Amino acid sequence: MESLTYLVKEPKDARLKSVMRSIICESVFDIFALFEVLHQLEVSLLNDKVNNGGSKVCLLVIDSISSLLAPIIGGKYPQGRSMMISVAVILKKLADEHNLSVLVTNHMVSAGNGAVKPALGESWKAVPHVRLMLSHECQNNICTATVLKHTLMASGRTAKFAAPS
Template sequence: MLQLYQEGSELPQIVTFCKALDTLLGGGIPLQAITEVSGVPGVGKTQVCLQACVSVQLPRSVGGVGGEAVYLDTEGSFTVKRLKDMAACAVHHVGTIGGVAEDISCFTIESIMKGVHYFRCQNCVEVLAVIKNIPKLMLAHPNIRLLVVDSVSFHFRHDFPDARDRAKLLRSITKELIQPAVTHKMAVLVTNHMTTHVKEKGSATLVPALGETWGHCPTLRLNLSWCGPTRVATLTKAPHCQNSSAYFQVSVGGLRDISDNTQPSTAGILQHDSPHHEPLTKKRRIIESNNR
């Protein structure tokens, strides 16, 4: 257990450039784990994925992972221009904090674009094919540290009328995802849709799709929602942090903390259980100013 603890504490995490969101996640998106991001359309799920594709390539000299990303696009929501905008802001920021002693010459917009391996999956068969061939892809690109599936529910919600067949396949996919994540120290980031769950006496609520069977598969579950005009990220499942929420915004350069004059609360993190609890975070040199 001591060895596992030491190995886990030495692993870097993928920052989001939003301090409140990184604090909520315990330092950022973790490696060797499956992180699910769910929410209604337009709340920012794909923006989180694009930001992660840029952030995973941050140089190790400034506290980053220094890896590459694989992006499985099932909905056609991937936008190259958004990725380029986020990359430009990340390159500018690293240039301002790197200093003359740090070698950041290889961190450019072009290198970031080359470091994202994109697959457009038209059906669940193509999704399975890409996931199963990740180990082969890593033979040619051993520096891959992030796998994004946006979204995991798009094809599987409608192509499988039998819920039992779908649950069986989703368990198989989970094994295919977690194996390279643990073996190669990767992060797996998936997005999920919301669906209506009807309770007793006719009441209903929005919950992540794919049912309770899939709910056990992700290591972390992050739900994005709206609080008026402000985006809120709520951590609903995590082995290392209490359930809590954080405000964030999507700017031209990507995910950022919201400014004090637009923040609905005096604190970026809202604790649901204990007001004295603060998730453990790792010290990082990447600190982005608000609204940058």
Template sequence: MVLLREGMCPGLDEDFVRRLRDAQVKTVEDLVSSDMEDLAQKCSASYKALIAIRRVLLAQHAAFPVSGADLYDELLSSTAILSTGNPDLDALLDSGVYTGEITELAGGPASGKTQVCLGVAAHVSQHLRQNVIYVDTTGGLSAGRLRQMLRTQTSSDDEQMEALQRITVHRAFDIFSLLDCLYRLGGDGGGGGGLRQASSHGGSVKALIVDSVSAVIAPLLGSRHDEGMYMKSQVAITLKAMAKDFNIAALVTNHVTRSVEGEVQPGLGVSWSHVPRTRVLLERLPDADIDRPTRRCATLIKSSRRPCLIRAELDLQWWSRSERDTSGKRKLDRADS
């Protein structure tokens, strides 16, 4: 379901959207399935204007057939792979995060999700010279931490500042703020579309990071379950559309829960599990000690390219080391079933 919003098409202004909502027409699906004559009377609107809006919305949102050959050609011409900056994580993800897709990092508190997001943002900005949109919903983003990571990649203050300027930060601490932010970035909120515009430093936006989606969705899945499910679907639809339409790599984080059998699994339920193309579970190592406090176990639990249940041992300090020991021990083995 797609919410009706001001500016989605010509003629759909704020007043028109309000009148449609008063008539219980809140989504594109509601409008296109309504009786136009009846709706025109309820909204005191022009029948011809409603027909025109309906025609435009059908053109924008209806599914049209396409051949497999066309899809494959589009894939070859548009897909790019962005290195995360961590060779172990890249190997687990089959070279990195892919544009046009959503990649999810799931983990409990202190599992390293934000650290990985910061590391990816720093690497894409500094080494790949691409712009990054970082949506912080928890207050976990630290500009000082980003600067520290960039210092290990370049000693030039100018290069560090240029890299920081390629990372645009948005803060959204509730689901409504997050959706508003995503709509504005996609160009639906009348702000010009942050993903369409190249930054003043050149390049294009290639990565969208949301840390975390569950922080703003999960609170609604309790007493306000129906509203929470609806909002969750809106976030999913918007993120998938942005990744595909703007050819960006979307990286999101999620919390974890325990199944009936006691196994750790990503949160937000079965319906959300279909949203990310790739899912990685981050966990502390069972034998972690004071000599290895930054080591984590990453398990590939969903992928369209690699066998699932592959594990890698990650060092969260990789993005912060000026001298990296590439001869260190790396594990990439199939997990025990």
């Protein structure tokens, strides 16, 4: 309880700096660099498990998976779809074996009829356990999260929230 009291009394900017020190950011510009970073993460997590009994890593964020995968799907790489599935398998393995949450963004693109669709299309749809669609109303600061797929919630449920300014 002592450490909790300390955190509450700690100045806001010191808490922010403490949190930011625990974030590792890797810039990845192609699928091959993503494979390398995921491999390095797996090695690090395995070392943490052996040496420390567990990992301090609890969240992996990939923003945006579609910018890395779209160029290889249907493009000059005939094995693009299998590379996409390989990424999915690695992410699920990391999540399962290391109790790690994985958050992946997939941009929306025009469906041609005025509607929008996920950039990675039907191929990626089955990969995540939970799929949410986030939208922002242009005229105000309100965002909507819609459940598209969830094991414990009905599809179509929505929640509105104010976007941070």
